[in-house]
Amino acid sequence: MTIYGLPPRDQRGYHDLASAGHIILTPTQPVGARTVLGCVSNPRPLGHGAKPLPTELSRPPFVQRKRIAHKSKKAAAATDSSTPSTSTVDVATKNEHDVLKQFDLTLEYGPCIGISRLDRWERAERHGLQPPKEVKDLINSHASDPLYTECLWNDYNTLK
Amino acid sequence: MIYSATPLVENVQSFMTTDTPANVTSNLNRVASQVQYKNDRFIVKDRSFNRQFAHLYAERLMTMRKRLTKAATEKWGSTPIRKLHELVNDERCIVIGTVFKHMELRPNILKEVSEEHNLMPQPVRSRYTDTKDKLIIEDELQRIFVVGDLKCETSVTGVVVAVLGKEPEDDKGKFHVEDYCYQQLPPQVPRPLLEQDKFILFVSGFELGGREERPFQMQLLADLICGQLGDMDQQEATAAICHVVVAGNSLSESTQDRDTLTKAKYLSKKTSAGSVEAVKTLDEFLAQLVTSVDVTILPGEFDPTNFSLPQQPFHQCMLPVSSRYNTLHRQTNPCDLTVEGLRIMGTAGQPVEDIYRFSEMEDRLAMLENTLVWGHTAPTAPDTLACYPFVKEDPFILSECPHIYFAGCQQEYKSKIFKGASGQEVLLLTVPRFSQSGTAVLVNLKSLEAQPISFYSHFPIVDESVSPEVDK
Numbered sequence: 001m002t003i004y005g006l007p008p009r010d011q012r013g014y015h016d017l018a019s020a021g022h023i024i025l026t027p028t029q030p031v032g033a034r035t036v037l038g039c040v041s042n043p044r045p046l047g048h049g050a051k052p053l054p055t056e057l058s059r060p061p062f063v064q065r066k067r068i069a070h071k072s073k074k075a076a077a078a079t080d081s082s083t084p085s086t087s088t089v090d091v092a093t094k095n096e097h098d099v100l101k102q103f104d105l106t107l108e109y110g111p112c113i114g115i116s117r118l119d120r121w122e123r124a125e126r127h128g129l130q131p132p133k134e135v136k137d138l139i140n141s142h143a144s145d146p147l148y149t150e151c152l153w154n155d156y157n158t159l160k
Numbered sequence: 161m162i163y164s165a166t167p168l169v170e171n172v173q174s175f176m177t178t179d180t181p182a183n184v185t186s187n188l189n190r191v192a193s194q195v196q197y198k199n200d201r202f203i204v205k206d207r208s209f210n211r212q213f214a215h216l217y218a219e220r221l222m223t224m225r226k227r228l229t230k231a232a233t234e235k236w237g238s239t240p241i242r243k244l245h246e247l248v249n250d251e252r253c254i255v256i257g258t259v260f261k262h263m264e265l266r267p268n269i270l271k272e273v274s275e276e277h278n279l280m281p282q283p284v285r286s287r288y289t290d291t292k293d294k295l296i297i298e299d300e301l302q303r304i305f306v307v308g309d310l311k312c313e314t315s316v317t318g319v320v321v322a323v324l325g326k327e328p329e330d331d332k333g334k335f336h337v338e339d340y341c342y343q344q345l346p347p348q349v350p351r352p353l354l355e356q357d358k359f360i361l362f363v364s365g366f367e368l369g370g371r372e373e374r375p376f377q378m379q380l381l382a383d384l385i386c387g388q389l390g391d392m393d394q395q396e397a398t399a400a401i402c403h404v405v406v407a408g409n410s411l412s413e414s415t416q417d418r419d420t421l422t423k424a425k426y427l428s429k430k431t432s433a434g435s436v437e438a439v440k441t442l443d444e445f446l447a448q449l450v451t452s453v454d455v456t457i458l459p460g461e462f463d464p465t466n467f468s469l470p471q472q473p474f475h476q477c478m479l480p481v482s483s484r485y486n487t488l489h490r491q492t493n494p495c496d497l498t499v500e501g502l503r504i505m506g507t508a509g510q511p512v513e514d515i516y517r518f519s520e521m522e523d524r525l526a527m528l529e530n531t532l533v534w535g536h537t538a539p540t541a542p543d544t545l546a547c548y549p550f551v552k553e554d555p556f557i558l559s560e561c562p563h564i565y566f567a568g569c570q571q572e573y574k575s576k577i578f579k580g581a582s583g584q585e586v587l588l589l590t591v592p593r594f595s596q597s598g599t600a601v602l603v604n605l606k607s608l609e610a611q612p613i614s615f616y617s618h619f620p621i622v623d624e625s626v627s628p629e630v631d632k
Binding site: 107108110111113114115119123127128129 | 301552
């Protein structure tokens with residue numbers, strides 16, 4: 001069962017729902033005032049990558065992505081008008097960046113600031129920590145792009 | 161054989177007999193020796209100082225973790241090895257991490273520049289330890305306080321250790337240690353069997369350019385090595401010295417005087433730095449030695465080279481006359497060399513001095529032994545000992561067991577044979593300062609015995625207040 005509509009006014013900050021315009025509820029959910037938009041009945045931001053808070057109703061697990069408060073409507077308009085092929089490319093790039101970010105945040109491979117990702121990967125490899133090969137492939141395929149070769153906090157020059 | 165603990169006395173007074181023909185001139189050839197240097201890891205190639213030291217510590221931990229895992233499983237069997245974030249209360253397990261010693265009195269730059277403390281500089285002390293010091297063990301993600309068997313007094317920051325113990329339920333945040341272990345001493349290349357006695361002379365701390373320099377004793381030393389002293393027997397014995405190692409502090413501390421920077425220019429314009437004269441004297445001294453023997457020279461704390469470890473070799477422009485000979489080998493500090501198949505490793509003493517400052521141990525030889533057991537030549541680098549921010553590898557980790565392990569510029573001569581668990585034998589050696597003691601150390605490469613050789617002179621003290629009457 002699909003309910004088509006926009007989220008209520010006070011919860012319009014949620015970018016992905018605004019752009020999607022689709023809210024899918026499981027059939028078991030009663031459609032009441034509190035739970036029309038099951039995914040956003042809890043207005044508190046969950047923080048990046050956090051697990052959803054358990055509530056008494058079952059709903060699909062919700063992974064909140066970054067809040068873009070003011071740009072939500074414009075972004076909604078933009079992405080609606082863009083062609084489907086570039087949106088998949090964007091998602092793919094985003095996934096690549098996520099993979100690299102996860103590599104940076106895995107502290108078993110040592111500190112990530114002040115060292116290039118490739119050096120860090122090689123250091124992990126040299127010590128037998130078995131870093132994922134796809135990270136190296138990603139870095140090598142975009143060897144000239146600092147977003148790929150340097151760590152997450154590369155722009156913060158005071159940290160180096 | 162003269163240079164041994166039990167010298168064989170023969171041909172006594174033979175030089176006093178008159179029946180040796182006057183035109184006897186015999187040429188004694190010095191024994192040849194093969195020398196190789198493995199100091200590549202200490203040569204700093206790119207001077208990029210914008211790296212953090214976290215990478216050096218991470219590299220150290222990762223390298224030592226493998227060796228410690230092996231040592232720990234051999235020692236304690238199947239006890240699980242846990243990372244700190246996986247610790248379960250009251251579970252007996254092994255944790256591998258870097259020791260950090262929290263010391264209140266340790267000079268801290270943050271305290272110095274902090275405004276609440278009224279910008280008073282902390283006084284320089286000979287020891288920065290205190291009874292309230294605590295030990296912490298750190299792995300990649302967390303740190304935890306350590307109590308129990310691992311004693312605070314004999315530990316220093318930067319050593320990677322495996323501890324066996326548990327975190328009790330009622331004392332969370334502290335790891336109670338029952339036992340600990342370090343890396344197993346790495347395998348040693350078997351010592352080659354030499355047919356004849358060959359000696360290496362270790363000397364350090366000439367301290368030229370200062371008040372305590374001893375030019376007369378240095379000249380005696382040079383004459384002895386070059387075979388101009390002693391009778392035939394002595395000269396034959398001296399011909400067996402195949403290598404000389406000058407282990408640091410060839411220049412005195414006073415040559416590092418920075419007064420010229422603060423004095424007004426018009427006062428200091430014509431004066432040259434104290435180190436210029438001193439280096440010239442060093443060059444002339446070395447030029448005498450290199451004409452007849454291989455000399456390895458290491459820079460020390462007060463020598464004109466960089467301050468942080470590993471110190472780079474003397475530049476050849478500083479030793480123009482002696483650098484022309486290929487028998488002069490200017491090496492890094494710490495130095496890793498092989499003479500006649502024997503592996504020799506050592507420093508000019510700065511790591512040992514630093515361990516003295518930050519622990520309660522007294523005996524320098526014991527500290528040297530500890531660095532061997534810990535598997536790291538300079539564990540306090542970079543915490544309290546200046547160090548270059550390495551990223552690719554930590555060059556101070558001992559991967560091979562040396563036969564001779566020395567530390568220069570120490571207070572007194574001491575030596576000891578250290579026996580490792582798998583039959584390794586290491587001669588631990590503290591080389592005394594020549595300016596204080598006039599002593600050099602001779603090591604016999606065939607039998608791995610060490611022996612001091614002292615040069616003493618006495619000049620009658622001229623009382624300058626009683627000056628001779630000058631004819632007016």
